Amino acid sequence: MEVSGMGQDILKALDNTHCDDIINNECIDNVFQCIISLKDGSVLGYEALCRGPKETAYEKPQSLFEMAKENGKIFELEKICKKKAIEKFKSKGEQLKLFVNIDPGCFLKEEEGINLLDDLFMSWAKDFCYVIFEVTEKTGIHDYKRFNNVISKYKKSGISISVDDVSNGYAGINMLSNLEPLYMKINMELVRDIHKEPFKKTVIKSLVVIANNSNSKLIAEGIETKDELDVLIDLGVHYGQGYYIQKPSYELLYTHSNIKHYILERNSIKSDIRIQNITTTKIGEISRSITNVSSNTVGREVNMLFDKESGIQGIPVVDKDKPVGLIMKHKFYRYLGRQYGYSIYMDRAIEILMDxxxxxxxxxxxxxxxxxxxxxxxxxxxxxxxxxxKNNTYYGIATIKDLLEKTTEIELNRAKYANPLTGLPGNIIIEQKISNIIKSTEDYSVLYFDIDNFKSYNDVYGFDNGDRIIEMLGNLIQQCMSLYEFEKGFLGHIGGDDFVAIVESHTINKLCETIIDRFDKSILHYYSEIDQKKGYIMAENRHGTIEQFPLMSISIAVVNNKNRCFASASQLAEYASKIKKKCKIRWTSNYIIGDITE
Structure with a gap:
């Protein structure tokens, strides 16, 4: 029904009456949503979200603020909303942060913008340090100089600034550079399904770098699933809020202890540096779900999908959860580009075109x-x-680009923590692997390998030949571990001639004996025939005196949890060093499986 001009005037007058009633009677309340650390689950503070009169058209904030803008009452509404939020927050006695949304339009009237501060905090002795003004650019800021004049006065009074929707293009970046906020909020659209969309991960990863380099903290809004929470934690986002953490409430509630425990656990896993490799990383880990169609979908609908989702280069064809084909974008348009192709294929099922x-x-x-x-x-x-x-049903897609990016990432990450000579994991990973195994309930043995008389060999034959021996030993240990079906075991290179192996077994006698036997045979090939026959070399000792040194041998100190447990990797290493000293006294290749007398 069309409303006449007079009718519109009446509706506007009624609307104005509602607005005046709400403003004059301060019929505003606030709900609070918890903002927590994604490092340890602790509560940073609460965002105050205003609500109009319950069970009215203005209960939702969007309707409430639209009404106020239409009636020229936005500034009055802002003051009441913030005043109510502060009164409720302070009455709870919380020593936390209170995030309140501020429309930048309020600050553009400079005199009123400055006075707003005194109006809001008159009752609280100007104690502003717990307040965070959350600024958004939905209304647009055209005069940053004037806007910053007001904001700087708030900052001098102790109030901090948070910028909302930092991912919203140039406007958001422009606001960041002008305000230099303490907090930056990630739009919930960027958070939604982030575990499925690599591009979103890339954007947030960049924002984490910006935040860390500018002394700001990132807050992810709208977290609704565990998968989204996992990715945000792994990317290093500082704080988060959303329905999965806690729904908005009229009371200031703490998050459930399970959430805090989970965040701590996830960060523990995150800090557990894992060297992936392309033989254990699964294709499913880099795949993602995209739009799919059934085989009877007509070409016109497929064309609309390609137009709507410009980022996709192909569409899987799936019938009853089973993939039956694939239509790639360039091939689809190749067909349409043929003579009469458009007329022939647009209204026919895609199954005639699909691979x-x-x-x-x-x-x-x-x-x-x-x-x-x-x-x-x-x-x-x-x-x-x-x-x-997955389980014989459609799961998603992966691209050649995805494969290349992941394999490159794996190789770079492996190199970062690997010993440059052998390519084996270095000290950081070794310590972590030992820490993990001593926490498990499995049987385990940790084997420390050390070459005896290696320094004297290096002094006589040179570092190049010494490096060849280190590489030989690493390969030899790996071959023997494979021989006795310890492929799932771990081998690391501490540095120099020291290696560490971890196997989930106490039965390692044959492994040690085979390594010793093969080492003693192989090591002869690294000496001249004369030195082999003599059975020693002449070299300087640590005091500069020339003396005889036997040919190299290998010592293997073995520590297991058969008769004792260890509290830390360092405690185990200290115990192993005592066993190794006993091995080296023997001057021939040997192994000792603890226990030793303290």
Whole structure:
């Protein structure tokens, strides 16, 4: 029904009456949503979210503020909302942060903007340090100089600034550079389904770097699932809020202890540096879900999907949860570009155009196998999507670009923590692996390897030959671990001629004996025939005196949890060093399995 001009005037007058009633009677309340640390789950503070009169059209803040703007009452409404939030917050006696949303339009009237401070905090002896003004640019800021004049007065009084929606393009970045906020909020649209969308991860990863370099803290809004929380923790986002953590409440509630425990646990896992490799990382870990269609979908609908979602280069064809084909964008438009192609294919089922033999890979297939299979495709399909299934049903897709990025990341990460000579994990990973194994309930043995008389050999034969021996020993230990089916064991290179192996077994006698036997045979090839026959070399000792040194041998100090437990990796290492000293006294290749007399 069309409303006449007079009718519109009446409605506007009624609306104005409602607005005046709400403002004059201060019919405003606030709900509070908890903001917590994504490092330890502790509560940073609460965001105050205003609400109009219950069970009215103005209960939702959007309707309330639209009404106030239309009636020229936005400044009055802002004051009441903040006043009510502060009164309620202070009455709880919380020594936390209170985040209150501020419309920048309020500050553009400079005189009123400055006076707002006194009006808000008149009752609280101007104790402003707990207040965070959350500024958004929804209304647009055209005069940053004037805006900053007011903001700087708030900052001098102890109030901190948070910028909302930092991911919203140029406007958000412009506000950041002008305000230099203490907190930056990530828009919930960027948080939604972040575990499925690599580009969103990349954006937030960049924001984490910006925040860390500018002394700011990131707050992720709208966290609704455990998967989203996991990714944000792993990316290093500082704080978070959302329904998964806690829904807004009229009371200032703490989060459930389970959430805090989970965040601590997740950070513990995160700090557990893991050296991935392409033989254990699964294709499912880098796959993502995208739009799919059924085989009877017509070309017109597929065309609309490609237009709507410009970022996708292909669409899986799925019937009853089973992938049956794939239509790549460039091939689809190749068909349409043929003579009469548009007329022929737009209203016909996509099954006549789709590739009905796409590459379909199971979720658990390692990346190295996927790469080999994918590279066997012919040139026309080489860069087509790889369809991933789980339990024989459609799961998602992965691209050649995804494969290249992940394998590159794995290699760079492995190199970062690896010994440059052998490529084996270095001290950081070794310590962590030992810490993990001593916490487990499994049987384990930790083997420390040390070459005897290695320094004297280095002095006589040179560092290049010394490096060849270190590489030989690393390969030898790996071969023997494989021989006795300890492939799942761990081998690390401490540095120099020292190695550490961890196996989940107490039965390691044959392993040690085989390593010693093969080492003693192999080491002879690194000496001249004369030195082999003599059985020693002449070299300077630590005091500069020339003396005889026997040919190199190997000492293996073994520590296990058969008769004792260890509280830390350092305690185990200290115990192993005592066993190693006993090994080295013997001057021939040998191994000792603790216990020793303290």
């Amino acid at each position: 009905n033999t796409p590459l379909i890979i199971d979720f658990d297939t390692p990346l190295d196998q996927v790469t080999k299979i994918a590279m066997l495709r012919d040139d026309d399909t080489l860069y087509d999507y790889i369809i991933v299934t």
